[in-house]
Amino acid sequence: MNLAVEVKQPAAKLGFLACGITAPTPPPHGDRLDQWLARGYAGTMRYLHRQAKRRKDPRLIAPRARAVVVVLDNYYQPESEAERRPPRIARYARGEDYHRVTLRRLDQLGGYLRELGAELARPFTDAGPVPERELGQRAGLGWIGKNTMLIRPESGSYFFIGSLFTDLPLSFDSPFELDRCGSCTRCLEACPTEALVQPRVLDATRCISYLTIEHKGAIPDSLAERFEGYAFGCDICNEVCPWNQRFAAPSNVPEFRSRMVLAEHDPELFERMDQREFSQRFGDTPLERPGLTGMRRNVRAALASVAVPGGPSPAPDES
Numbered sequence: 104m105n106l107a108v109e110v111k112q113p114a115a116k117l118g119f120l121a122c123g124i125t126a127p128t129p130p131p132h133g134d135r136l137d138q139w140l141a142r143g144y145a146g147t148m149r150y151l152h153r154q155a156k157r158r159k160d161p162r163l164i165a166p167r168a169r170a171v172v173v174v175l176d177n178y179y180q181p182e183s184e185a186e187r188r189p190p191r192i193a194r195y196a197r198g199e200d201y202h203r204v205t206l207r208r209l210d211q212l213g214g215y216l217r218e219l220g221a222e223l224a225r226p227f228t229d230a231g232p233v234p235e236r237e238l239g240q241r242a243g244l245g246w247i248g249k250n251t252m253l254i255r256p257e258s259g260s261y262f263f264i265g266s267l268f269t270d271l272p273l274s275f276d277s278p279f280e281l282d283r284c285g286s287c288t289r290c291l292e293a294c295p296t297e298a299l300v301q302p303r304v305l306d307a308t309r310c311i312s313y314l315t316i317e318h319k320g321a322i323p324d325s326l327a328e329r330f331e332g333y334a335f336g337c338d339i340c341n342e343v344c345p346w347n348q349r350f351a352a353p354s355n356v357p358e359f360r361s362r363m364v365l366a367e368h369d370p371e372l373f374e375r376m377d378q379r380e381f382s383q384r385f386g387d388t389p390l391e392r393p394g395l396t397g398m399r400r401n402v403r404a405a406l407a408s409v410a411v412p413g414g415p416s417p418a419p420d421e422s
């Protein structure tokens with residue numbers, strides 16, 4: 104059997120949505136990263152500056168790597184009424200933290216690669232200097248949409264990207280060259296904070312996802328008032344995308360199933376909770392990143408963003 108097929112079969116068995124293979128050579132749009140950083144769009148995510156050199160030349164990440172196996176991990180779940188009500192948590196964060204879930208199965212896939220003779224099988228997902236969307240596009244898995252997401256035509260974009268750098272001499276897939284966005288601009292119009300400053304360019308400092316997860320300190324009022332009920336992350340530019348509306352299908356990864364505790368409609372939840380309880384209940388979820396203080400700030404902003412202007416007000420004085 105072809106070696107690449109021997110990698111893709113176990114990837115499918117492990118529950119990954121799709122798997123493609125590409126070279127660890129420099130991605131063609133590395134210059135866009137430099138421009139993006141120079142315009143200050145990374146805000147306080149200083150690690151993106153530190154990683155830039157390796158992102159632009161993935162050979163520096165693992166010099167012995169001859170191929171990168173890229174996998175997609177579907178996290179989509181239909182949502183309940185309660186989950187839609189503010190304060191809202193973005194879909195990707197409603198179950199166990201994907202850094203753990205996806206990495207566990209990538210490690211298993213790495214085990215298969217070793218059985219096939221690999222001496223190198225280094226996994227990454229999110230945490231690491233890997234240009235994941237670009238590698239996904241080059242591995243034939245989808246195109247980069249105007250909302251900056253990697254979109255797979257058969258599934259939409261509700262998935263995580265993981266990669267394995269390996270020294271196995273695998274054959275590469277053809278890049279996905281088409282731009283299937285066409286004349287659509289729904290995501291650009293729907294973004295409430297105008298963070299998508301032009302197609303495929305996101306000013307993170309205006310993005311609800313950045314402001315609720317990465318940003319420390321107070322959130323500027325002019326942006327917080329546009330949060331549309333989100334208290335952690337944001338799904339708007341994914342939700343309006345016709346590819347998700349048509350093709351998103353429920354994930355079969357049990358760990359990504361929504362935990363009811365995150366869905367319960369209790370605006371006071373974080374205000375009442377102490378640090379011990381927060382760690383117990385949310386320590387293994389993405390909410391750990393902003394922490395208890397950050398979540399209190401976020402929930403206040405989310406609820407204020409949906410408060411009805413002018414009301415409810417005290418009853419008029421009838422005397």
Ligand code: B12
Binds near residue numbers: 195229233240
């Ligand atoms: C920093 C970061 C953020 C920042 C900035 C996002 C951004 N768009 O840049 C913030 C905090 C805002 C964020 C938010 C989210 N993120 Co995020 N994030 C990252 C991270 C760590 C780095 C991204 C980065 O380097 N940005 C800088 C820009 C310049 O790079 P880029 O987005 O990769 O863009 C490249 C390409 O677009 C390419 N390019 C540009 N134009 C063109 C044109 C063509 C034709 C082609 C082919 C390429 C191309 O050049 C760019 C530079 O190489 C990645 C993980 C990783 N290691 O890559 C996850 C990642 C991108 N995030 C992810 C997710 C799930 C999200 C959220 C959906 C979470 C949520 N619900 O709140 C939102 C989505 C917001 C959005 N529309 O992007 C997933 C995306 C999966 C997917 N289907 O694309 C990733 C890949 C994590 C993962 N391992 O799964 N994120």
Ligand code: SF4
Binds near residue numbers: 312337
């Ligand atoms: S995640 Fe939300 S705030 Fe960020 S670009 Fe998309 S729609 Fe705008």
Ligand code: SF4
Binds near residue numbers: 285287291
């Ligand atoms: S909403 Fe439209 S323009 Fe935006 S990513 Fe989806 S198809 Fe492309």
